[in-house]
Amino acid sequence: MRIGYPCVNESLDCTTASTFRLASYSDERVEQTVRNNLACLLRILQYNVQHNLRFFRIGSNLVPFGSHPINTFPWQTHFAAEFRAIGDYIKAHDMRVSFHPDQFVVLNSPDAGIVQRSVQELVYQGSMLDLMGLDGTAKLQIHAGGLYGDRESALTRWIATYKTLPDAVKRRLVVENDDRLYSLQDCLRLFDAVGVPVLFDNFHHECLNSGEPMSMAVQLAAATWHPTHDGPLMIDYSSQALGERKGKHTNTMQEDLFRSFLEDLRGIDADIMLEIKDKEASAHRACAILTDLGRLAPVSTPAL
Template sequence: MKIGYPCVNEAMDCSAANTFRLASYSEERLVAAVTANLACLRRLLEWNVAQGLLFFRMGSGIVPFGSHEINTFPWQQHFGAEFRALGDYIRAHNLRVSFHPDQFVVLNSPSPAIVQRSIEELVYQGSMLDLMELDGTAKLQIHVGGLYGERELAISRFVGVHATLPAAVRARVVVENDDRLFPLRDCLDLHARTGVPVLFDNFHHECLSHGEPMHEALRLAAATWHPIADGVPMLDYSSQAPAERKGKHTTSMVEELFRGFVAELHGLDFDMMLEIKDKEASALRAVAILRELGLAAPAPGGPVPPLALPPGPGTPPKARAKKVVKS
């Protein structure tokens, strides 16, 4: 069982998501951003390996405007060697990586333009995994999409669009049960109709389900993964933030709840992504618990790379998510 966290190491001094405004687009800016992003991603993976955190969800913004029509720069060729080196490192250290495209990726939208942009984004993110020469166990995680007033029609649209995806993308796509519209039962229906594996989210299942007990839901989701083509089933883990709206993720892992969830696995093997606000901090606590239970490899020996390095000339500052002010 591998433990991971998504996209950002909160304590690290660099970002793998450096970008710039679309109005400022230039090939020089693009090359500088991608160079910095790939260098930071390598450092981040090295730190994770030294800690025994062997699952990582990479951020979608490694190549700014990677699926946008403005980006005609041949970045695949320009950075081919760097992507291959990352893939070599990932395989050599038995890491598992994935992407979770943004919410604008909606394959079942009634809008052909939105569907086309969604496919282009999946192709872009899948191409990075292809450049790393990673097999089909490196996944692209998406949601079913919108309901649009008619559940069966919405699911049927997903089925139809899924069939049109390039084979290389289709081999990587997995679908996650969500907390508002499409619970596990709908995702299992999609699997039956398309073969798409179901990435199980325990917290979403707690928010929206048809009453399936957790251990049974885990078993049903795990059965949708092919052991060779898809690899060990993936799952997202989190829990409810106390005194917050239903569905808000907790800031830090609650050990008692995590131990209780692990007991629900009943021997099933999953690679577990912790969707918890403090990211690597909770991931370290989780992997320590799994080691105690004999469910994760012992802590690796050797030095742990530093989270901060002296800044080099021209090093961009760590990118921070912009706060959205709601009116």
């Protein structure tokens, strides 16, 4: 089991998402920005290893305008050694990483242009994992998309688009249940149609479900992951912010709820991403709980 958090480390003085305005584009800006972003990514991964946080979601903006036609800088070859070194570090320390493309990535849109740009974004983000030399257990996480007034047609379009994706994207793609439109059962239909694994979001399941108890829901999602090709089930974990609108994530982990959720896993091997606003602060506490329960080995830090 691994514990992680997404995109931003609030303990360090750097970011992996430095960018600039499209109107200010130049190859020189791309080169310097990517160099800084990759250096920060390595710092974050080193911090995470030191603290036994071995699951990390990399921010989508590592390469500014990475899927935009304006970006003609050959960043894939220029930074090949840096990407490979990061991948080697990830593998050497038994880490797992992923990307979660932004909400504009919609495979079931009726607009062909949106679908085309979505596919280009998936190709761009997947190519970074390829450059790192990581296998198919490093995933690209997306939602099923919109309803557009007709759930069945929307699901049919998603399936049709999936079948056109490059194999390099297919082997990494996973679909997440959301809190308003597509439940776990909808995502399981996509798995049945094309074999796409279902990334399970416990909080979204609490907001939108078909009556499945949490323990059953986790089991259903876990069964969609091939143990070798896909690796352990990925879970997004959060809970409701007290006193806020339904669906708003908590600012900090509520330890009693997290312990209760761990009981629902019932021995399932899973990697848990804490979608909680205080990032690594809650992740440290989650690691302590898992260590106390004997479900996570105490931190052992190899040489950096």
